[in-house]
Amino acid sequence: MRDRRAQALLQSKIKTLPEITALADELREAGRKIVFTNGCFDILHYGHALYLQEAAALGDVLIVGVNSDVSVRRLKGASRPVVRQEYRSAMVAALQSVDFVVLFEEDTPYELIKAVKPDVLVKGGDWRKEEIVGSDVVEAGGGEVAALDFVDGFSTSSLIDQIIRSCPKR
Helix, strand or coil: CCCHHHHHHHHHHEECHHHHHHHHHHHHHCCCCEEEEEECCCCCCHHHHHHHHHHHCCCCEEEEEEECHHHHHHHHCCCCCCCCHHHHHHHHHHCCCCCEEEEECCCCCHHHHHHHCCCEEEEECCCCHHHCCCHHHHHHCCCEEEEECCCCCCCHHHHHHHHHHHCCCC
């Protein structure tokens, strides 16, 4: 039988856009430093876990935007996502370093960033700071933009390719 308390805890970390907007306002009023990042998180791997832990260390509260299934398909192609949005968001929420998760439908989290108004906007090192969506919003609000070091050898696409190569041909 599933642990209902654990399931309820996970669900309490997953917010809608109106919920996360109100929560971010409350956190900001309480003097908490809000960190925001986003991604597809299709197959959660070591690189994701390390990246999210490093992002969380930059502030008091880590909010993660997760691309919806429709958004992932537009960005990655018809064969993606491998894992549905409700499971991807729950897996990200299950990480101790993550405080809240919010799904977004757009190709970029620009509107979400405008709503959350984070103090720190974080992306992986495969992004140059000037390319990071929402950097204009964060910097205009006095916040900072950080590009964390890329963890070489860990990407969902390379993981999928490795799985396909390791399967026997039929």
